[in-house]
Structure formats: structure tokens, C-alpha cells
Amino acid sequence: MSHDNPRQEQEIKYSEGLEQGLYEELLPEIQKLPTIEVAEILMELSEEGFLEVFPLFTREQQAQIFSDLGFDLQYLLFDHLDPWQFAGIFEEVLSEVRADFFQEISREEQIQLLPYLIKSVRKDVIELSKYPPETAGGIMSTDFATVLESMSTTEAIAKVRSDAPSKKMVYYIYVVDNNMAMKGFITLKDLIMAEPHQKVGDILKSEFVYAGIEDDRETVAMQIEKYDLVAIPVLNQKNQLVGIVTHDEAIEIMRAEHVEDMEQFMGLAKSDEEADYLDDPVKKHYSKRIIWLASLAVLSVFSGIIVQQYEDMLAQVLILTLFMPMMTATGGNTGSQAATVVITALSVGQITLKNWLQIIFKESRVGMLLGMSLGVLTYINVLIIGSQSEAPLDYTLFYVAMVVGIAMTIQVFSATLIGACLPLFVKRLGGDPTVAASPAITTFVDITGLIIYFGTATLFFTII
Amino acid sequence: MSHDNPRQEQEIKYSEGLEQGLYEELLPEIQKLPTIEVAEILMELSEEGFLEVFPLFTREQQAQIFSDLGFDLQYLLFDHLDPWQFAGIFEEVLSEVRADFFQEISREEQIQLLPYLIKSVRKDVIELSKYPPETAGGIMSTDFATVLESMSTTEAIAKVRSDAPSKKMVYYIYVVDNNMAMKGFITLKDLIMAEPHQKVGDILKSEFVYAGIEDDRETVAMQIEKYDLVAIPVLNQKNQLVGIVTHDEAIEIMRAEHVEDMEQFMGLAKSDEEADYLDDPVKKHYSKRIIWLASLAVLSVFSGIIVQQYEDMLAQVLILTLFMPMMTATGGNTGSQAATVVITALSVGQITLKNWLQIIFKESRVGMLLGMSLGVLTYINVLIIGSQSEAPLDYTLFYVAMVVGIAMTIQVFSATLIGACLPLFVKRLGGDPTVAASPAITTFVDITGLIIYFGTATLFFTII
Secondary structure, rough: OOHHHHHHHHHHHHHHHHHOOOOHHHHHHHHHOHHHHHHHHOOOOHOOOOOOOHHOEEEEEEHHHHHOOHHHHHHHHHHOOHHHHHHHHHOOOOOHHHHHHHOOOOHHHHHHHHHOOHHHHHHHHHHHHOOOOOOOOHHHHEEEEEEOOEEEHHHHHHHHHHHHHHHOOEEEEEOOOOOOOEEEEEEHHHHEEEEEEEEEHHHEEOOOOOOEEEOEEHHHHHHHHHOOOOOOEEEOOOEEEEEEEEHHHHHHHHHHHHHHHHOOOOOOOOOOOOOOOOOOOOHHHHHHHHHHHHHHHHHOOHHHHHHHOOOOOOOOOOHHHHHHHHHHHHHHHHHHHHHHHHHHHHHOOOOOHHHHHHHHHHHHHHHHHHHHHHHHHHHHHHHHOOOOHHHOOOOOHHHHHHHHHHHHHHHHHHHHHHHHHHHHHHOOOOOHHHOOOOOHHHHHHHHHHHHHHHHHHHHHHHOO | OHHHHHHHHHHHHHHHHHOOOOOOHHHHHHOOHHHHHHHHHOOOHHHHHHHHHHHOHHHHHHHHHHHHHOOOHHHHHHHHHHHHHHHHHHHHHHHHHHHHHHOOOOHHHHHHHHHOHHHHHHHHHHOOOOOOOHHHHHHEOOOOEEEEEOEHHHHHHHHHHHHHHHHHHEEOOOOEEEOOEEEEEEHHHHHHHHHOOOEHHHHOOOOOOOOEOOOHHHHHHHHHOOOOOOOEEOOOOOOOOEEEEEEEHHHHHHHHHHHHHHHOOOOOOOOOOOOHHHOHHHHHHHHHHHHHHHHHHHOOOOHHHHHHHOOHHHHHHHHHHHHHHHHHHHHHHHHHHHHHHHHHHOOOOOOHHHHHHHHHHHHHHHHHHHHHHHHHHHHHHHHHOOOOOOOOOOOHHHHHHHHHHHHHHHHHHHHHHHHHHHHHHHHHHHOHHHOHHHHHHHHHHHHHHHHHHHHHHHHHHHHO
């Protein structure tokens, strides 16, 4: 972005200026910026500076800035402002942000805040805080505009005009009956386009996509994506319109799921709190990582036990030890790759569990090709490395290379199948296929690889 | 989603019904559905069925359905419809979809299509097709509404009303001068809220976020995310408004980048064409995967060479072979984890290259803790497995366990640092840090791990 760095530099300049108390010069400039940038500027200030500058904005700006602050600074305001003043700002804040803040503070603090709020906001906050954050109810907003089917379009525009200052999302206007049961929707564009004599019912879109209040937030985001929506209505069991989830919320969800996927993929423990690389203490990093590592290390006892079974053979054909790391590493890479391909195809909906037979068939053929290629490559590798080693009694190096190459072919073939099937298997059991990713697969394939390697070797080195 | 499966079942029912020719009963129902669902229904039909049903929709519906079809079916229409008829539909299609289709067809086919298009569309298609698909220009749409600063709000509403049927995005209305230089924007909501006597200039937001025409598409998506925009304007070098990128495009970009990250993460070759798991032939899967696997297999020659240097020691202290797989596997897991943590923190912007010293310091401490924990665990592992093996001459099993445990501590510590630093290093060189992910790290750490293992062993088994 050509103009991002100048913007960031400007933000830093403003922060420094404010800290020095240059309010009169800077505030008129800063007030023109998008509120996310104002929030970024304020976040750079000292606590005292922040508490001094924040009240200089208008009530409306304060409410918008509040939405873009982290919980720490939101709490600082809650803690230091006069309760009436805080409540006044809080009432103007977006409903979903209010609910998030309310869920974060303690029960005592909730009770302390509630009496200062006007009744409608009090009800709204309590209602929205009821839903778990991973559901549609937990992320929805109650800032939407409604009209009745029987209104004329002129009446509807008047209703939206009178409602809108308090509503963020007026691009879709929801049509409800007197019990808030949703009948359909119209867009603000439809309303502008309509002739004055038309009724809302005439331009109403009665086929609409909606989310249930208990739907998983990822499903909700996927619907917003599929139908290219600016917002999706959320209905309760009685088909009453209780909220909306907006497109920006969908992007945030997808971003969060992306990070979660990547982390889970590498065996990092999930944590409820939000992570921040630099701020999190070493202890938190440690505990997030050790669980998987330790479990996998315990599992790798098996690889030791397997090698142990073949100690006698290794003592005689010591050259075999040279290729153990190659065998396990290539298997791990192959298996992780196959797992990634299958997990990605599952997550973007290209395949489902129903396709399992096709998947296995396809992976078998891919695995066969990969196995043969890597088998040949290994044959050559062994000849190169082995030429420096003592060949075992009775066997030529070519024979050893052939045996190791065959073992590699089998290992790659089986690792491909294991990598592809394990995620399907986990999903079949109702789990998240992502857990069957790289570290799990690598450990699993290490063990099967050693069995294959020594099994093949036993076959070829005792028959002759 | 409680209501997704019924919808899918309904789609299948409709497809089957259409295939049987039940147009009269089904079409009125189908025409009420969102066009993405209509497209899904049509995609299930045979080619003949599709070509028979498609013309039964209105021109406007045809244009919308066209946007949601894959290229194959779009091309089928291009190939089979009368050119005038196709051009008529094509002119109604969203500008970015038109440009994408135009870029996909051959030069001859482009020349064949152009004469049938009206002049404004012809110019638009040629203009939009000029930009590479990974830039703002390549994904932007030219369907936006503009007004002049000097207009009254009443005039502006009239202008939007007359423009809007052909414009998809009227929620933001862009304010330009006579040379199309962008002065600011107003929202449709502002316009509805404004008093009739106000001028556009009075409610204009002159501070706005925009993208440059050559900006990377991921940067554009991140801006839409950061500022919670419904659309972002795209300006050329002369600050003229040339297009907009909408929020649904941002979601698509993020989804695509997610898949790309995951795939790159596991060493899958990038391909220009879109991948589809089931449709792609085995050969394509194979060639996508073999490159990395073969490169890594070649690299693993080094692990063989290292083991070779210590063949004599292994012959005497054969018990050491038992713990080689454990050593490389745990190192690989630790390194991949550290890399994932750093790559994720980089990609969500929690850290930048400037923090490198802090990162190394933090990872050193985390690595130390992890190393000590896993060292102790390994000590116990060795005692358990080793009790079944012959202890080497002169050394007790406790001594062997201690040596292996110490090697593991060093290996985990160094793997953590390697995993954390490699992505930073790649980024420093201007590359994408994601390439320094799992497979590369594993292979790297395998090699250093064997050096550490045998190095430590040499130290302890020769000193005594």
C-alpha cells in the first residue's frame, strides 16, 4: 500500500503531539480521521494522557472510539469516568460491543453499571450477554432497522430516517409483523428506487437467508460469504428477528478461524484468552506448546521399542542405520502433505465424508506415483552415501540400495494413505479434522515407517 | 445451520425436476430463490438441460446467474447462445465478472465477442482486463455511483436513482469533480438523513481510505477489514476514481489466501489454475506434491552422511540407534511449532521484523523451558526402553539416559530458535515467511539434531 506508511507515521506524530498537550492544534485534524485511526492514536498515549484526551471528543465520537479500543482501555474508562458519563457513552456504543464489554467485567461490576443505563439499553445488554460467543447470538448486533409490510415506501423512509441515527446498519431494512416475526427484507436501494405510492409489501423480498440464534459463528460467516450479504438476520426459535450479523463481523470470524486452524495444525493448545505474541509471558507460551510436544515425545517411545526389536539385525547390517532418518522424514513430509490437501479440500467444501472412497482411490494412485519416484531417488541416494560405508557381509551395495528403495516406496505409499485417511477418520468421529495434522501424522508415520523399513529389511536380508 | 440441509435437499429436488422437464411447476418457485442457489441448481443439470433451462429466466436473472456460474458453464453459454443474445446478457453482468471471463477466453474469442458489445461495455471490459488479477485493479468493479460536490442532496438522490439500476453498490456514493478526481464520499444513509436544502459538499466525508490501482489484493482486503468498509475506492496515479473493491471480494481474497497459506505451509507447489480436489487428475496432484518431497529427500542425504561419520561409535554403543527417531521427531515438532507461532504472529501483525531481538529473547526462554522438560521426559523414556536392551560396555543405563536427555535438551532449544528465526530470515530476504514452515524446518532440524545427538554422545562417551 503506497499510502499506509505515511498514515502510520502521521499517527505517531499525532500521538506524540497529544502527549505534549498540543490539543488545540491537533484535535481538529484528528477528529476528521476514521475512528479506528483515532483509537490507534489514543492507544499510544500514557494512561493519564488517554484519560485527558478522550473526553475532548464529542459523545458520538467517544462511542465510536470506544468500539475500536481494546478491553484494557475500555475498562480504564469504566474505572475512571464518572458513572453517569460512562453510561452516557456506553448507551451510544454498538450493541455487540456493549455486550462483549459487559461479558468481560465481573459480576459485581455488572451490577454496579446497570442502574446507570436507560431501561432499553439495560435490557439489550443483559439479553445479548446471554449467548455463548461462538454462536450467532453471541456475535449479533441489535442495531437494525425494521418496517411493517403495510407501510407505504414514503412512510418506510420516514421510519428509517427517524430510526437510523441510532442504527449502524440501514442498508438492509427488515420487514416484520407486530410480533417481530420476520416477513422478508428490502434494501435501502429498493426503497430509494421505489415509487412513492408503492407499499413495502410490493417490493418485499420474501425469500431470504437467515441464521438461527444458536448456529455456529463459522457457519454464519460462511453464509454471509456464500450469499454476498452485507448482513444476515438472526432469528430465534419463534422466527422472531432478534439481531443481525454484519459483513465485518464475518471477516473477523474468518480471520480468527484462520489463526486457530494454523495453530491447531501445529499442535498448539487452544486458549480462551486472546493471544498476543509479545505481551504473553514466557510461561503462557510454554504451557501452550508443551502439551502436544510432551504427548508426542511419549508416543515416540514406540519408535524406540521398534528399533529395539531389530537391534541384532542392525548390529550385523549397520549400514541400515544411515537411512533411518531419511525414511522417517520423507514419510512425515508425505503424510503431512496428503493431510493438508484433504483438510483444505474439506474446509473449502470441495469434498465431504461421502467421497471417502474416491479420496482413497485418488490418494492410492498419487501415493503410488510418489512412492515410485521417491523409491528411485532413494536408490540413488543410498548408492552415493553407501559408497563411503562398509557394505555388509554377503550383500552388494546395489542390493542394499534396492531394499531401502523398496522400503521407501512402501513407506511413501502408506504415509500418503495415512495422511489422507486420518483427517477423514477424525471427522467421522465428530472431531475437527485439523487435529489430525502435521505433528500427529508425523509421529504416526515415523512408527509405521520404521516397521516397514525393518520389515522389508528382514525379508530381504534373511531370505538370501 | 439448522436450515442448510433442507435447502440443499430442495436444490437437488429442483435439479431433478428440471431435468425431467417440469419447467412450468418449478420455475416460478426457483425464480424466487437467491441467484447463487439458482446457479447451484443449474450446475447439477446436464449440458442439454442447462442450455434449455437457462434462457427461461429474465435477462436480469440470467446476468446474475451468470456471475455465480463457474467458467465452464459461462463458456458453454458463450459457445452455444446466439452472439447477440450472449452479448445482451454479458452487458448486464457485474463488471468484475465480465473482466474475469474476458481474461479467461482466448484472444480469438475476445475479438469475436467484442463487436457485439455496446461501446461503453466494450471499453470497460478492455480496461478492466488490463490489470493483473492479484492487484486492486484486477479485482475492482466499475459498478459504482458518483455525484458532484455542488449538487443538492435532492439532486444527488435523483442521480443515484437514475444510475442505480445498473450499479450494484450504492451504499457508498462517491463525490468526484468533473475530471473524476475523488473528493470524498457520502453514504446512502447520509443522503437519506440529510435535509433537502443541504448540498452534497455539506455532508461530504473528505477524509477517506482508498487503494491504489497497483496495490496488492491482500492489502486491499486488510484495509476493508480494518476500517469495516462495505467497499473501498480504487484510485489511479492521477487520483481519479477508477473502481471499487467490495466487502464480498475481500472475503473471497481472505479465503483464497488462507488456502494458499495452508498449502504453502505443507510444501505444495503453487499453481495458477484453481484447484479442485476431485476434478483434478492424479497427474496434477502428483506434480503439485513431488517437487518439495523430492527436494527434501535429496536434502536428507545429509542426515545419512552425518550418521555415517559416527558409524564406528554406533557399532560400539548400538543402544544410541534406538533414540535417533525420537531425537529427530521431537526436534521437528518443536521447530514447526515455533515457526507456526512466529508466522501467525507476523501475519496478523502482532510482530514485525523490528522485533527480532525480542522474539529471539522470548524464544530462547521458551526453548529453554521446553528443552528441560523434554530432556527429563527423555531421560525417563530411555530408562524404560533401555532396560530391555543390552547396556554398552563400561556405561550404566543411567549414564546413557543422562547423555540422551542432555542431547534432547540442546536439540529442543536449538530447534525452537531455528523454527522462530528461519521465517524471520526468509522475510528479511524479501520472501514469504510461510515457505519456512513445517517441511523445511523438519528437514533442517533433523540434520542439526543428528549433529547435536552424536556430538553430545562423542563428548560423553569418549571422555570417560
